[in-house]
Amino acid sequence: MIATSELRELLYNGGASLVGFGDISALQYGGYTSCVALAVKIPADVVYGIGLGPTRDYFEQYRALNSKLDSLAELTAQYLTRQGFRAMAQTTTAVAESSGFRTPMPHKTCATRAGLGWIGKSALLVTREYGPAVRLSSVLTDARFDCMAEPVNTSGCGSCTACTRACPGRAIQGALWDVGTPREKLVDAKACRRTARALAMERIGEKITLCGKCVEVCPYTRAYLEKENLL
Template identity: 35%
Template sequence: MINKIIKNVLVPFSDFIYGFADMSGLLGDEFKVFPYGISIGKRLDDAIVIAVESGPTPEYYALYRSINEELKDLTEQICVELRKKQIRCLNIIPTVSTEILESADYIKTLRYKVSHKMVATRAGLGWIGKTDLFISAEFGPRIRLASILMDHPVESKRKPVNKSKCGTCDICIIKCPAQAANGMLWNIHTDRDQFFDAHKCRDQCDKFGRERLNRDVRICGICVSVCPFGKRNK
């Protein structure tokens, strides 16, 4: 029933991936009533991503904005249908609100209370790469993610992914203009801050936003563009 609802909304289906996650015990107390999750990824346009190899372009920024809006609408549509079936759910939008972006806690930690990547690894869709990107089996990191939390369990065909499959590949580390990663391979016991300096990354995104796009936005995308898993699945 839930699969049918999701497939009816995600059109064309070949542009999306989705999976079901058991999030019990992984989120804060405020989410206790929603222990299960749906992870949804929309693929990014290859031509636009390829052009980001040396930094963000206006086309990439436009894509980022339009996919955020699209995913927000699609996940809301799914939530409406789930609620009709008496399933309680919460739509976690792709990015964070301006209010959160400006909060002291976010500026200090660069962490949000629901990590889309965590929902995605629990759903068995992929793993975390060396520059802390989520790498999907289908499209590599060339996706944008959204999540739905709910109170209804759904059996998953995929097993949660607990460690990185990047092996010896270091291309995202070499190409990162912020030199934000140290090369450590991720597993579920590795905290982001052990292998990735999010503040260095944010400062570079901020610089790119001002210099390349003339805007107060934080955007980069080089690690997304250079990952061989994204290229392989083109």
């Protein structure tokens, strides 16, 4: 049994913004029964700057935060293996993107199992603290933790249509998520990717899928920006 307080403190000191521990035993993936979900917030000033489209700062933050999350995931896995448990850090290099733009055990699934938030109409994880203005990673393990979160099984978006109306690719369908909702009911992934890549090329000259409009307009993101005195 692992004490979550010690590991949580280690991760927050390492730069994590949100940390959660969840039960994934019912998902039957590789013999792993638990997950550690990690989130790092995107700096508020960077989010504020993408109102008119992706920026160079936004692009650079994606790379920097991915690197930070990889370090946090590796730190977590090392901590757990030292305790005698199996642990797989789902870093950007360890987990290859499979067909259909999916990973075998998505970070978002781990995040909902670990109580960090719900899947929004944009198909992004929405947290109460930062909205979808976060980057995610996760660690799979067979360790048991002394304090496991209640999983989040339903959407908290309600009747809000901010991201649906703002999406430049009209990719967001406006449906509410619950466990078992296929991504296709929420978002047209091909339309999202096509539009985001066109915007990124137009704005910053990069061949990358990067937009951020649904992140910037989310009311939970706006509340985060307001707390940072940017609105």
